[in-house]
Amino acid sequence: MEVFKNIFDNLGITEFARPSLGISDILDILIVAYIIYKIIFWIKETRAWVLFKGILVIFALAAVAMLLKLNTILWILSNTISVGIIAVIVVFQPELRKALEQLGKGKFFTAFARSSEETDDKAAQRTVDEIVKAAEKMGSVKTGALILIEQKVPLGDFERTGIPVDAIVSSQLLINIFEHNTPLHDGAVIVRRNRVAAATCFLPLTDSNEVSMELGTRHRAAIGASEVSDAYVIVVSEETGAISLARGGVLYRDLSPEQLKNMISQPRKEGSKKTFATIWKGRQEKE
Ligand SMILES: Nc1ncnc2c1ncn2[C@@H]1O[C@H](COP(=O)(O)OP(=O)(O)OP(=O)(O)O)[C@@H](O)[C@H]1O
Numbered sequence: 001m002e003v004f005k006n007i008f009d010n011l012g013i014t015e016f017a018r019p020s021l022g023i024s025d026i027l028d029i030l031i032v033a034y035i036i037y038k039i040i041f042w043i044k045e046t047r048a049w050v051l052f053k054g055i056l057v058i059f060a061l062a063a064v065a066m067l068l069k070l071n072t073i074l075w076i077l078s079n080t081i082s083v084g085i086i087a088v089i090v091v092f093q094p095e096l097r098k099a100l101e102q103l104g105k106g107k108f109f110t111a112f113a114r115s116s117e118e119t120d121d122k123a124a125q126r127t128v129d130e131i132v133k134a135a136e137k138m139g140s141v142k143t144g145a146l147i148l149i150e151q152k153v154p155l156g157d158f159e160r161t162g163i164p165v166d167a168i169v170s171s172q173l174l175i176n177i178f179e180h181n182t183p184l185h186d187g188a189v190i191v192r193r194n195r196v197a198a199a200t201c202f203l204p205l206t207d208s209n210e211v212s213m214e215l216g217t218r219h220r221a222a223i224g225a226s227e228v229s230d231a232y233v234i235v236v237s238e239e240t241g242a243i244s245l246a247r248g249g250v251l252y253r254d255l256s257p258e259q260l261k262n263m264i265s266q267p268r269k270e271g272s273k274k275t276f277a278t279i280w281k282g283r284q285e286k287e
Pocket of ligand 1: 144145185186188201215220237239240
């Protein structure tokens with residue numbers, strides 16, 4: 001209590017104006033802060049983060065409009081906000097349902113604890129090596145494969161369409177997953193923080209007209225997923241055994257294992273700048 005008394009004294013708040021602050025108030029504030037922190041973290045883990053950022057922009061706009069007394073903008077915002085709240089609930093409905101389900105199963109906090117683990121550079125490099133090794137081996141025997149490596153944009157929406165795996169990435173595991181006539185071989189595998197998060201995931205197909213006619217749905221799905229996320233999407237063709245990489249809506253075809261390794265070796269936490277520069281260079285080279 002002495003600490004708070006000193007803070008109030010330093011702020012010049014008199015004894016008279018000082019709010020009474022008990023242990024229960026502090027506990028109350030801490031619990032609310034903790035819950036808000038968890039909610040923000042949960043939002044960041046789903047695609048709701050992009051929508052959430054849009055909402056923050058609207059709030060910032062409202063604040064500016066209020067400061068500058070832009071009455072027409074304020075009127076429009078205040079009249080659309082009530083509709084907006086309902087719209088947000090509708091748009092976020094799958095995420096909210098998932099969060100409530102997890103809360104019911106008691107998984108919400110454990111999932112958070114696991115996902116907050118630091119990405120280890122050594123483990124990330126090992127993951128890249130294992131994926132490249134698997135792609136090379138699957139290419140040599142013409143086993144089709146589709147692997148997404150999550151970057152900053154969460155792939156939770158794709159992951160939910162598949163079967164959870166949650167295992168450390170290894171070339172043997174990947175080869176096994178894509179083995180013909182096995183239950184997990186169809187669809188895409190999602191790799192997150194050096195673990196295979198899920199298999200048999202369904203990805204959106206690109207509707208670009210520029211995709212070569214000789215490419216089928218596996219490659220179209222790879223390009224489609226790379227258009228709506230910043231993931232590295234690796235495809236091994238079942239027909240030719242060729243290895244390709246989709247990134248930012250661009251497909252880099254017929255890569256050697258070394259080229260693939262170089263392209264996907266950027267560690268996740270380095271941020272997208274360097275990665276994007278490398279990919280952009282590749283894009284220009286292709287064009
Ligand atoms: N939307 C999708 N999401 C995830 N995986 C998909 C999707 N569409 C197709 N696939 C995968 O691709 C396989 C079909 O590949 P298809 O032969 O049509 O594609 P392709 O691009 O010609 O590839 P390949 O060269 O390997 O034959 C499916 O069995 C499935 O595993």
